[in-house]
Amino acid sequence: xxxxxxxxxxxxxAPVSSQDxxxxxxxxxxxxxxxxxxNIGVSVGADGFLMVDDKFAPLADQIRALxxxxxxxxxxxxxxxxxxxxHTGGNAEFGAETPIIAHHNVRARLxxxxxxxxxxxxxxxxxxxxxxTFAEALSIHFNGEEVRVLHVPHAHTxxxxxxxxxxSNVIHMGDTFFNQRFPFVDMDSGGAxxxxxxxxxxVLAQANPETRIIPGHGPVASxxxxxxxxxxxxxxxxxxxxxxxxxxxxxxxxxxGAGDExxxxxxxxxxxxxxxxxxxxxxxx
Ligand SMILES: [Zn+2]
Numbered sequence: 001x002x003x004x005x006x007x008x009x010x011x012x013x014a015p016v017s018s019q020d021x022x023x024x025x026x027x028x029x030x031x032x033x034x035x036x037x038x039n040i041g042v043s044v045g046a047d048g049f050l051m052v053d054d055k056f057a058p059l060a061d062q063i064r065a066l067x068x069x070x071x072x073x074x075x076x077x078x079x080x081x082x083x084x085x086x087h088t089g090g091n092a093e094f095g096a097e098t099p100i101i102a103h104h105n106v107r108a109r110l111x112x113x114x115x116x117x118x119x120x121x122x123x124x125x126x127x128x129x130x131x132x133t134f135a136e137a138l139s140i141h142f143n144g145e146e147v148r149v150l151h152v153p154h155a156h157t158x159x160x161x162x163x164x165x166x167x168s169n170v171i172h173m174g175d176t177f178f179n180q181r182f183p184f185v186d187m188d189s190g191g192a193x194x195x196x197x198x199x200x201x202x203v204l205a206q207a208n209p210e211t212r213i214i215p216g217h218g219p220v221a222s223x224x225x226x227x228x229x230x231x232x233x234x235x236x237x238x239x240x241x242x243x244x245x246x247x248x249x250x251x252x253x254x255x256x257g258a259g260d261e262x263x264x265x266x267x268x269x270x271x272x273x274x275x276x277x278x279x280x281x282x283x284x285x
Pocket of ligand 1: 082084087216
Protein backbone atom coordinates (compact mmCIF):
# COMPACT_ATOMS: atom_id res chain seq x y z
CA UNK A 1 0.00 0.00 0.00
CA UNK A 2 1.38 3.47 -0.86
CA UNK A 3 2.34 5.32 2.27
CA UNK A 4 0.04 8.28 1.48
CA UNK A 5 -2.94 5.96 1.03
CA UNK A 6 -2.16 4.27 4.34
CA UNK A 7 -2.27 7.61 6.14
CA UNK A 8 -5.42 8.67 4.28
CA UNK A 9 -7.15 5.51 5.53
CA UNK A 10 -5.80 6.06 9.01
CA UNK A 11 -7.24 9.57 9.05
CA UNK A 12 -10.58 8.38 7.64
CA UNK A 13 -10.86 5.85 10.48
CA ALA A 14 -10.11 8.42 13.17
CA PRO A 15 -13.02 10.22 14.86
CA VAL A 16 -13.77 13.51 13.10
CA SER A 17 -14.29 15.31 16.38
CA SER A 18 -13.88 14.64 20.07
CA GLN A 19 -17.66 14.59 20.37
CA ASP A 20 -18.06 11.49 18.23
CA UNK A 21 -19.72 8.69 20.14
CA UNK A 22 -19.66 5.01 19.25
CA UNK A 23 -21.94 2.21 20.36
CA UNK A 24 -21.02 -1.44 20.87
CA UNK A 25 -22.94 -4.54 21.96
CA UNK A 26 -21.80 -5.78 25.39
CA UNK A 27 -23.95 -8.87 26.06
CA UNK A 28 -27.63 -9.83 26.14
CA UNK A 29 -29.80 -6.69 25.95
CA UNK A 30 -26.99 -4.34 26.91
CA UNK A 31 -25.04 -1.93 24.72
CA UNK A 32 -22.40 0.63 25.65
CA UNK A 33 -21.95 4.13 24.26
CA UNK A 34 -18.40 5.38 24.67
CA UNK A 35 -16.54 8.48 23.58
CA UNK A 36 -16.45 11.79 25.43
CA UNK A 37 -17.68 11.59 29.05
CA UNK A 38 -18.52 8.56 31.17
CA ASN A 39 -19.53 5.27 29.54
CA ILE A 40 -23.27 4.87 28.98
CA GLY A 41 -24.94 1.48 29.41
CA VAL A 42 -28.27 0.97 27.67
CA SER A 43 -30.81 -1.85 27.83
CA VAL A 44 -32.64 -2.30 24.52
CA GLY A 45 -35.69 -4.51 24.03
CA ALA A 46 -39.46 -4.89 23.86
CA ASP A 47 -40.00 -2.53 26.80
CA GLY A 48 -37.96 0.23 25.13
CA PHE A 49 -34.79 1.77 26.55
CA LEU A 50 -33.28 2.01 30.02
CA MET A 51 -30.13 4.09 30.12
CA VAL A 52 -27.36 4.32 32.72
CA ASP A 53 -25.73 7.78 32.74
CA ASP A 54 -25.94 10.41 29.99
CA LYS A 55 -22.55 12.12 29.42
CA PHE A 56 -22.86 15.87 28.61
CA ALA A 57 -25.94 17.86 27.56
CA PRO A 58 -24.57 18.84 24.09
CA LEU A 59 -24.33 15.12 23.22
CA ALA A 60 -28.04 14.43 23.92
CA ASP A 61 -29.15 14.53 20.26
CA GLN A 62 -26.31 12.24 19.25
CA ILE A 63 -27.27 9.83 22.04
CA ARG A 64 -30.94 9.90 20.93
CA ALA A 65 -29.88 9.11 17.36
CA LEU A 66 -27.78 6.16 18.55
CA UNK A 67 -30.73 4.81 20.57
CA UNK A 68 -32.94 4.97 17.48
CA UNK A 69 -30.36 2.93 15.57
CA UNK A 70 -30.46 0.26 18.31
CA UNK A 71 -34.20 -0.33 18.49
CA UNK A 72 -37.69 1.05 18.90
CA UNK A 73 -39.61 2.48 21.81
CA UNK A 74 -39.17 5.23 24.36
CA UNK A 75 -36.54 5.95 26.94
CA UNK A 76 -38.45 4.65 29.98
CA UNK A 77 -35.87 5.02 32.76
CA UNK A 78 -32.60 6.87 33.27
CA UNK A 79 -30.23 5.84 36.06
CA UNK A 80 -27.31 7.90 37.37
CA UNK A 81 -24.33 6.00 38.79
CA UNK A 82 -23.25 9.19 40.67
CA UNK A 83 -23.56 12.98 40.42
CA UNK A 84 -20.50 14.03 38.38
CA UNK A 85 -21.20 16.16 35.33
CA UNK A 86 -19.62 13.76 32.80
CA HIS A 87 -22.28 11.19 33.84
CA THR A 88 -25.28 13.46 34.56
CA GLY A 89 -24.72 16.37 32.17
CA GLY A 90 -27.52 15.13 29.91
CA ASN A 91 -30.05 14.90 32.78
CA ALA A 92 -31.60 18.26 31.98
CA GLU A 93 -32.24 17.04 28.41
CA PHE A 94 -33.54 13.56 29.22
CA GLY A 95 -35.24 14.41 32.52
CA ALA A 96 -38.07 16.12 30.64
CA GLU A 97 -38.99 12.83 28.95
CA THR A 98 -38.13 10.14 31.49
CA PRO A 99 -37.87 9.62 35.26
CA ILE A 100 -34.31 9.82 36.62
CA ILE A 101 -33.36 7.34 39.36
CA ALA A 102 -30.34 7.73 41.65
CA HIS A 103 -29.08 7.44 45.22
CA HIS A 104 -30.38 10.07 47.72
CA ASN A 105 -26.98 11.78 47.75
CA VAL A 106 -26.95 12.26 43.96
CA ARG A 107 -30.13 14.30 44.25
CA ALA A 108 -28.75 16.12 47.32
CA ARG A 109 -25.65 17.16 45.34
CA LEU A 110 -27.42 18.03 42.06
CA UNK A 111 -29.89 20.28 43.87
CA UNK A 112 -27.23 22.29 45.71
CA UNK A 113 -24.03 24.18 44.94
CA UNK A 114 -20.98 21.92 44.98
CA UNK A 115 -17.43 22.93 45.78
CA UNK A 116 -14.36 20.87 44.95
CA UNK A 117 -11.14 22.71 45.70
CA UNK A 118 -11.53 26.09 43.97
CA UNK A 119 -14.13 24.80 41.58
CA UNK A 120 -17.73 25.77 42.30
CA UNK A 121 -20.57 24.01 40.45
CA UNK A 122 -24.00 25.65 40.71
CA UNK A 123 -27.12 23.53 41.32
CA UNK A 124 -28.36 21.65 38.26
CA UNK A 125 -31.67 22.85 36.75
CA UNK A 126 -34.76 21.11 38.20
CA UNK A 127 -35.29 19.02 35.05
CA UNK A 128 -31.95 17.35 35.83
CA UNK A 129 -32.89 16.24 39.34
CA UNK A 130 -33.52 12.57 40.09
CA UNK A 131 -37.21 12.05 40.94
CA UNK A 132 -36.89 8.52 42.34
CA THR A 133 -34.16 8.14 44.97
CA PHE A 134 -33.08 5.28 47.20
CA ALA A 135 -30.82 4.61 50.19
CA GLU A 136 -29.49 1.12 49.62
CA ALA A 137 -30.99 -0.75 46.68
CA LEU A 138 -33.88 -1.06 44.26
CA SER A 139 -34.82 -3.26 41.34
CA ILE A 140 -36.34 -2.41 37.97
CA HIS A 141 -37.92 -5.25 36.02
CA PHE A 142 -37.31 -4.34 32.40
CA ASN A 143 -36.70 -6.04 29.06
CA GLY A 144 -37.13 -9.46 30.62
CA GLU A 145 -34.58 -9.16 33.40
CA GLU A 146 -34.12 -7.77 36.89
CA VAL A 147 -31.98 -4.65 36.83
CA ARG A 148 -30.63 -4.51 40.38
CA VAL A 149 -29.30 -1.18 41.61
CA LEU A 150 -27.03 -1.33 44.67
CA HIS A 151 -25.50 1.59 46.58
CA VAL A 152 -21.87 1.22 47.69
CA PRO A 153 -21.00 3.74 50.44
CA HIS A 154 -18.06 6.14 50.31
CA ALA A 155 -16.39 4.81 47.16
CA HIS A 156 -15.84 7.15 44.18
CA THR A 157 -18.28 9.59 45.88
CA UNK A 158 -20.92 9.24 48.60
CA UNK A 159 -23.68 8.41 46.11
CA UNK A 160 -22.40 5.59 43.90
CA UNK A 161 -24.63 2.88 42.49
CA UNK A 162 -23.66 -0.40 40.84
CA UNK A 163 -26.12 -1.61 38.20
CA UNK A 164 -26.49 -5.38 37.77
CA UNK A 165 -28.23 -6.51 34.57
CA UNK A 166 -28.86 -9.95 36.00
CA UNK A 167 -30.12 -11.72 32.87
CA SER A 168 -27.63 -10.20 30.45
CA ASN A 169 -24.78 -10.83 32.92
CA VAL A 170 -23.51 -7.27 32.62
CA ILE A 171 -22.56 -4.94 35.49
CA HIS A 172 -22.18 -1.16 35.13
CA MET A 173 -19.82 0.08 37.86
CA GLY A 174 -19.83 3.80 37.15
CA ASP A 175 -16.67 5.50 38.34
CA THR A 176 -15.97 2.93 41.05
CA PHE A 177 -14.00 1.31 38.18
CA PHE A 178 -11.57 3.00 35.78
CA ASN A 179 -10.37 0.16 33.55
CA GLN A 180 -6.60 0.20 32.92
CA ARG A 181 -6.14 3.66 34.42
CA PHE A 182 -5.67 5.24 37.81
CA PRO A 183 -9.04 6.27 39.26
CA PHE A 184 -10.37 9.58 40.41
CA VAL A 185 -11.53 9.26 44.04
CA ASP A 186 -13.59 12.33 44.92
CA MET A 187 -12.68 12.66 48.58
CA ASP A 188 -14.22 16.15 48.71
CA SER A 189 -17.57 14.49 47.91
CA GLY A 190 -17.40 11.57 50.34
CA GLY A 191 -15.21 9.19 48.32
CA ALA A 192 -12.57 6.92 49.87
CA UNK A 193 -10.11 4.31 48.58
CA UNK A 194 -11.45 1.58 50.92
CA UNK A 195 -14.92 2.07 49.47
CA UNK A 196 -13.60 1.71 45.91
CA UNK A 197 -12.00 -1.60 46.89
CA UNK A 198 -15.24 -2.73 48.59
CA UNK A 199 -17.25 -1.88 45.47
CA UNK A 200 -14.91 -3.95 43.31
CA UNK A 201 -15.09 -6.89 45.70
CA UNK A 202 -18.91 -6.68 45.77
CA VAL A 203 -18.92 -6.97 41.98
CA LEU A 204 -16.46 -9.89 41.94
CA ALA A 205 -18.65 -11.72 44.49
CA GLN A 206 -21.55 -11.58 41.99
CA ALA A 207 -19.56 -12.17 38.81
CA ASN A 208 -18.58 -15.29 36.87
CA PRO A 209 -15.92 -15.53 34.13
CA GLU A 210 -18.48 -14.61 31.42
CA THR A 211 -19.66 -11.43 33.20
CA ARG A 212 -18.97 -8.26 31.20
CA ILE A 213 -18.26 -5.13 33.25
CA ILE A 214 -18.82 -1.58 32.01
CA PRO A 215 -16.41 0.77 33.80
CA GLY A 216 -17.08 4.49 34.19
CA HIS A 217 -14.12 5.12 31.90
CA GLY A 218 -12.08 2.77 29.71
CA PRO A 219 -12.99 -0.31 27.66
CA VAL A 220 -15.47 -3.06 28.63
CA ALA A 221 -13.80 -5.35 31.16
CA SER A 222 -13.77 -8.94 32.40
CA UNK A 223 -13.70 -9.90 36.10
CA UNK A 224 -9.98 -10.56 35.70
CA UNK A 225 -9.48 -6.95 34.50
CA UNK A 226 -11.29 -5.82 37.66
CA UNK A 227 -9.05 -8.07 39.78
CA UNK A 228 -6.01 -6.40 38.19
CA UNK A 229 -7.46 -2.98 39.02
CA UNK A 230 -8.03 -3.94 42.67
CA UNK A 231 -4.51 -5.38 42.89
CA UNK A 232 -3.13 -2.13 41.45
CA UNK A 233 -4.93 -0.16 44.18
CA UNK A 234 -3.79 -2.51 46.95
CA UNK A 235 -0.14 -2.65 45.80
CA UNK A 236 0.28 1.06 45.13
CA UNK A 237 -1.45 1.91 48.41
CA UNK A 238 0.84 -0.48 50.32
CA UNK A 239 3.90 1.13 48.69
CA UNK A 240 2.73 4.64 49.62
CA UNK A 241 1.90 3.50 53.18
CA UNK A 242 5.36 2.03 53.72
CA UNK A 243 6.93 5.17 52.23
CA UNK A 244 5.00 7.31 54.71
CA UNK A 245 6.11 5.01 57.55
CA UNK A 246 9.72 5.42 56.38
CA UNK A 247 9.37 9.20 56.65
CA UNK A 248 9.23 10.07 52.93
CA UNK A 249 7.43 13.19 51.79
CA UNK A 250 4.67 13.18 49.16
CA UNK A 251 7.13 14.72 46.67
CA UNK A 252 9.62 11.93 47.30
CA UNK A 253 6.93 9.30 46.84
CA UNK A 254 5.83 10.93 43.58
CA UNK A 255 9.43 11.00 42.36
CA UNK A 256 9.68 7.26 43.07
CA GLY A 257 6.61 6.60 40.88
CA ALA A 258 4.03 3.81 41.03
CA GLY A 259 6.08 0.96 39.55
CA ASP A 260 6.72 -0.33 36.02
CA GLU A 261 3.64 -2.55 35.89
CA UNK A 262 1.38 0.51 36.08
CA UNK A 263 3.49 2.78 33.85
CA UNK A 264 0.69 3.43 31.33
CA UNK A 265 -2.09 3.76 33.91
CA UNK A 266 -1.32 7.45 34.46
CA UNK A 267 -1.88 8.41 30.82
CA UNK A 268 -5.56 9.24 31.39
CA UNK A 269 -7.37 11.85 33.46
CA UNK A 270 -5.48 10.93 36.66
CA UNK A 271 -1.69 11.10 36.31
CA UNK A 272 0.65 8.93 38.36
CA UNK A 273 1.53 11.96 40.53
CA UNK A 274 -2.13 12.64 41.18
CA UNK A 275 -2.85 9.00 42.04
CA UNK A 276 0.01 8.94 44.54
CA UNK A 277 -1.30 12.18 46.02
CA UNK A 278 -4.77 10.60 46.31
CA UNK A 279 -3.36 7.59 48.17
CA UNK A 280 -1.25 9.86 50.38
CA UNK A 281 -4.24 12.00 51.34
CA UNK A 282 -6.43 8.92 51.88
CA UNK A 283 -3.83 7.41 54.22
CA UNK A 284 -3.02 10.57 56.17
CA UNK A 285 -6.35 12.37 56.61
ZN1 LIG B 1 -17.08 10.48 38.45
